[in-house]
Amino acid sequence: MPVFERTSSHDLRLEAGLKARLRREARFRAYGLLAVSLAASMLIMLLLSISVKSFSAFTEHQVTVRLSSAGQTTRETYTEVRRSLLNDLKPIESAREVTNQVGSLISVLAVEHVVTNDKRYSLKLPLISAADAYLKGRGTGTFRLPITTSDGFGEGVAVSSEAMTRIFERLNLATEEQFENGSLVLTNQMPSVLLFSGSHVGQVTSIKAERVFVQERFEPQGLFADKPFVLIVERPQAKRLLSDVQILALEVLRETGQIGVGFNTSFFISSDSTEAELSGILAALVSSLLIIALVAAFAIPLGIASALYLEEFSQNGRIKSIITVNINNLAAVPNIVYGLLGAAILINGIDLPIPFTELYLRIGGGMGRGWPIVGGIVLALSVLPTVIITSRAAIRAVPRFRREAALALGATRMQMVRDHILPQSLPGMMTGSIIGLAQAVGEAAPLLMLGMFAFIAEPPQGVTDRASALPVLIYQWSTRADQAWEPLTAAAIIVLLLFMLLMNAVAVWLRVRYEGRRV
Amino acid sequence: MNSLESFLTAHAVVALSFFAVAIGRAVALHRARKAAQYPKSSAIYYGWLTAFVTAFSAMFGFVLMWFLTFRNEWTPYIPLMTASLGFFGGLAVIRPALDARYYSESLFLQFMRLAAGLAVFTTLAIILSLLFETLSFFAHDDVSIVEFFLSAEWGAQSSTSYGAVALFFGTLFVTGIALCVAGPIGFFCAIYLSEYASPLSRRLIKPFLEILAGVPTVVYGFFAILVVSPAMQELADGISAVLTMITGVSVTLPNHPKNALGAGIVLGIMIIPYISSLSDDILRSVPRKLKTASFGLGSTTSETFRYVIFPVALPGLMGALLLAVSRAIGETMIVVMAVGQRAKLTLNPFEDVTTITAQIVSLMTGSAGTDSPRTLSAFALGAVLFAITLAFNVIAHYVVQRQRKYYAGL
Numbered sequence: 001m002p003v004f005e006r007t008s009s010h011d012l013r014l015e016a017g018l019k020a021r022l023r024r025e026a027r028f029r030a031y032g033l034l035a036v037s038l039a040a041s042m043l044i045m046l047l048l049s050i051s052v053k054s055f056s057a058f059t060e061h062q063v064t065v066r067l068s069s070a071g072q073t074t075r076e077t078y079t080e081v082r083r084s085l086l087n088d089l090k091p092i093e094s095a096r097e098v099t100n101q102v103g104s105l106i107s108v109l110a111v112e113h114v115v116t117n118d119k120r121y122s123l124k125l126p127l128i129s130a131a132d133a134y135l136k137g138r139g140t141g142t143f144r145l146p147i148t149t150s151d152g153f154g155e156g157v158a159v160s161s162e163a164m165t166r167i168f169e170r171l172n173l174a175t176e177e178q179f180e181n182g183s184l185v186l187t188n189q190m191p192s193v194l195l196f197s198g199s200h201v202g203q204v205t206s207i208k209a210e211r212v213f214v215q216e217r218f219e220p221q222g223l224f225a226d227k228p229f230v231l232i233v234e235r236p237q238a239k240r241l242l243s244d245v246q247i248l249a250l251e252v253l254r255e256t257g258q259i260g261v262g263f264n265t266s267f268f269i270s271s272d273s274t275e276a277e278l279s280g281i282l283a284a285l286v287s288s289l290l291i292i293a294l295v296a297a298f299a300i301p302l303g304i305a306s307a308l309y310l311e312e313f314s315q316n317g318r319i320k321s322i323i324t325v326n327i328n329n330l331a332a333v334p335n336i337v338y339g340l341l342g343a344a345i346l347i348n349g350i351d352l353p354i355p356f357t358e359l360y361l362r363i364g365g366g367m368g369r370g371w372p373i374v375g376g377i378v379l380a381l382s383v384l385p386t387v388i389i390t391s392r393a394a395i396r397a398v399p400r401f402r403r404e405a406a407l408a409l410g411a412t413r414m415q416m417v418r419d420h421i422l423p424q425s426l427p428g429m430m431t432g433s434i435i436g437l438a439q440a441v442g443e444a445a446p447l448l449m450l451g452m453f454a455f456i457a458e459p460p461q462g463v464t465d466r467a468s469a470l471p472v473l474i475y476q477w478s479t480r481a482d483q484a485w486e487p488l489t490a491a492a493i494i495v496l497l498l499f500m501l502l503m504n505a506v507a508v509w510l511r512v513r514y515e516g517r518r519v
Numbered sequence: 520m521n522s523l524e525s526f527l528t529a530h531a532v533v534a535l536s537f538f539a540v541a542i543g544r545a546v547a548l549h550r551a552r553k554a555a556q557y558p559k560s561s562a563i564y565y566g567w568l569t570a571f572v573t574a575f576s577a578m579f580g581f582v583l584m585w586f587l588t589f590r591n592e593w594t595p596y597i598p599l600m601t602a603s604l605g606f607f608g609g610l611a612v613i614r615p616a617l618d619a620r621y622y623s624e625s626l627f628l629q630f631m632r633l634a635a636g637l638a639v640f641t642t643l644a645i646i647l648s649l650l651f652e653t654l655s656f657f658a659h660d661d662v663s664i665v666e667f668f669l670s671a672e673w674g675a676q677s678s679t680s681y682g683a684v685a686l687f688f689g690t691l692f693v694t695g696i697a698l699c700v701a702g703p704i705g706f707f708c709a710i711y712l713s714e715y716a717s718p719l720s721r722r723l724i725k726p727f728l729e730i731l732a733g734v735p736t737v738v739y740g741f742f743a744i745l746v747v748s749p750a751m752q753e754l755a756d757g758i759s760a761v762l763t764m765i766t767g768v769s770v771t772l773p774n775h776p777k778n779a780l781g782a783g784i785v786l787g788i789m790i791i792p793y794i795s796s797l798s799d800d801i802l803r804s805v806p807r808k809l810k811t812a813s814f815g816l817g818s819t820t821s822e823t824f825r826y827v828i829f830p831v832a833l834p835g836l837m838g839a840l841l842l843a844v845s846r847a848i849g850e851t852m853i854v855v856m857a858v859g860q861r862a863k864l865t866l867n868p869f870e871d872v873t874t875i876t877a878q879i880v881s882l883m884t885g886s887a888g889t890d891s892p893r894t895l896s897a898f899a900l901g902a903v904l905f906a907i908t909l910a911f912n913v914i915a916h917y918v919v920q921r922q923r924k925y926y927a928g929l
Binding site: 021022024025027028029031032033034035036038039040042043045046049050053301302303305306308309310313314322323326327328329330332333334335336337338339340341343344345350352363364366381384385388412413414438439441442443444445448449453462463464471474475478479486489490493496497500504 | 746
């Protein structure tokens with residue numbers, strides 16, 4: 001039989017089969033690459049969307065207020081602030097509705113810390129978050145239309161017809177609809193039209209022919225003389241956070257230059273608050289640092305001691321395998337179970353009934369809800385398996401000859417461990433522990449079980465003072481309904497991620513620095 | 520326990536142990552000089568011995584304080600008292616003939632044994648606490664085990680029905696969606712990493728996937744409510760519009776801003792690194808002989824994978840999948856933030872469901888007292904969760920071990 005039997009059909013079949021196989025191969029490889037790029041793009045999308053959302057939290061709009069005197073109490077200072085604002089705005093009529101709405105552009109709490117400062121008569125106060133959002137352009141559906149006006153004969157303000165058509169466009173009305181007596185009356189349920197011109201600053205109440213009728217609110221002060229415009233807010237006043245008067249006031253203040261953009265320092269130096277513009281992460285950050293310090297103090301010594309015992313001193317027997325199996329299982333237990341453990345034993349306590357008697361043996365209990373020490377213990381227990389596993393790996397990496405050399409020179413086992421194994425494996429242990437700690441920083445679930453979800457307005461003073469934590473704060477802020485909390489939550493997430501990045505960078509630096517030192 | 524008192528006690532104990540080292544050493548040297556004898560061990564070991572005895576006595580005092588059934592104003596100082604007893608007792612025992620090194624090393628060894636035993640102790644504590652509270656829960660009058668496991672009426676917030684089936688279903692539903700996302704992506708990532716990637720790419724891609732694993736779950740939850748769930752809601756609206764166009768009947772798909780699909784997808788993204796790194800390890804642990812033999816016979820990489828590697832690695836991959844599932848079941852923050860509180864059975868992924876972990880959080884952060892059935896039901900749910908994840912982990916571990924043993928010889 002000839003060795004090479006090449007019939008053409010056989011060749012063609014072989015080649016066709018080969019082509020299909022190679023195509024399948026290329027497709028398979030493409031799937032793999034696609035999977036990797038999908039995972040990468042999801043991560044990038046996650047980080048990007050949160051970062052972009054967080055930008056607006058770092059700046060805030062502030063209004064400069066000149067006080068003629070500083071008050072003794074918060075109330076007095078607040079009244080002073082309100083009076084100064086109204087002075088600058090010059091409302092046409094001092095109706096209570098107008099003064100209240102203008103005054104509420106700054107929350108009372110913003111004035112609080114001013115009282116205790118030394119008397120400063122020119123203050124920069126943050127505006128309420130709704131005003132801040134409006135000024136940042138986040139109020140969707142506001143349109144500016146430059147117009148030309150003339151106060152001609154007759155009532156109202158004459159507006160050019162093309163401006164009028166554009167106004168009607170925005171109001172989603174045909175020109176002749178909803179006209180009674182030939183005039184269109186704007187109600188609270190309709191979009192708001194606000195007029196800013198050299199001679200009028202106010203709300204447009206009705207439109208007739210080519211003229212609009214304005215309820216004037218503030219003196220124009222010649223601010224808009226050369227660039228009059230009409231502001232249309234699509235969402236009706238009844239469904240908005242800011243009233244017409246407030247928007248008018250903000251635009252006037254913006255034009256007089258009293259509103260400026262400043263860095264949102266309160267995000268870093270103050271704690272949680274009911275007002276979005278005044279709240280910050282200080283208490284949560286301090287609590288997190290405290291808890292992590294406690295976790296490190298508990299978990300690292302115990303973990304290293306356990307790992308040394310398991311690797312160096314225990315014999316390969318049932319006890320060692322029981323302990324190892326337990327550690328591996330504990331590493332995979334959900335974190336929330338550790339929180340339940342802490343809540344059951346540390347906070348509530350367990351009354352074990354002693355058989356044959358009426359007595360109970362009380363285990364645990366007595367710790368309070370929200371204490372950092374409880375959070376520290378629980379998180380330490382959840383981090384401990386990770387620390388033990390990485391430490392054991394680091395200890396195993398120490399070469400045998402070091403052990404044998406030390407023992408041969410007469411050291412006891414304990415001395416060998418202390419002087420030879422421990423120093424050499426310590427960098428590896430610390431790297432693994434720091435990575436475990438970095439994960440513990442981001443844990444919210446066990447802490448929620450332990451009562452750390454309350455509103456905490458001050459950093460904790462000690463390990464038995466109520467505390468929160470940064471991930472818990474993020475969770476709380478994300479549940480608040482007001483849209484103003486979203487950028488703040490995103491900003492807090494950025495802080496948390498940076499902190500974890502820092503810890504991981506320290507771990508990597510440790511590993512790189514000490515890896516070359518091996519003998 | 521008063522904050523200041525416990526603070527002082529803890530610091531005093533630590534300071535005492537710290538100084539015991541120097542004091543013990545000094546005492547040993549002094550007594551040796553007096554007796555005109557060399558001490559049996561190096562002087563520092565007498566210091567360590569004293570320090571360990573002090574520390575052990577302090578620990579004993581802490582434990583004692585905890586188990587005490589009556590408390591008075593001296594209670595916070597018990598550890599300090601026992602520590603001082605230990606300190607002076609330790610000093611009293613020091614004499615030149617004492618082999619301090621032997622005893623101090625044994626004491627430290629006992630401490631290390633205790634530390635290692637802490638793991639077992641933790642497991643026992645978890646089991647004890649969950650069991651205890653679960654039994655208290657079922658001992659209540661309006662709670663029955665049968666209802667818990669078979670009924671779908673979960674009104675734990677408002678009424679007194681405690682049927683957990685809806686919760687189990689919700690958990691499974693969200694986890695199922697997560698697996699649909701994470702399974703293909705994770706496995707194919709692992710395949711690419713183990714079969715196709717160059718060492719340089721491996722070094723770049725692996726840390727990237729580890730970053731996915733390191734992101735805190737609250738961040739994932741926020742991402743879900745910020746981006747994914749609203750997108751899914753719009754998708755549902757889009758589907759409704761398409762269906763309306765096709766059928767001519769006005770169809771609206773019921774949807775909710777917090778839908779199971781959003782939570783499931785984000786949960787899947789979180790699970791990807793678990794699946795991919797475990798599978799990658801397993802695929803790489805397949806004996807090389809099999810791979811090279813298959814290449815030698817002219818297979819492409821994909822054929823080698825499909826006919827040789829995959830069957831061999833299958834048990835291990837199943838184990839990896841089980842571990843990822845157990846992680847997804849136990850995940851809390853993503854589902855708490857992205858999923859609702861309505862316990863209902865539905866197959867519509869655009870509606871809100873609730874899971875075991877979300878209910879646990881809402882029950883524990885609610886305002887009910889610590890002994891009410893509502894709070895205790897959280898422990899019962901936690902016990903179920905612990906049992907399920909433990910079972911999954913044990914099975915996964917066993918499966919992976921068996922695969923490793925079977926192919927160890929090759």
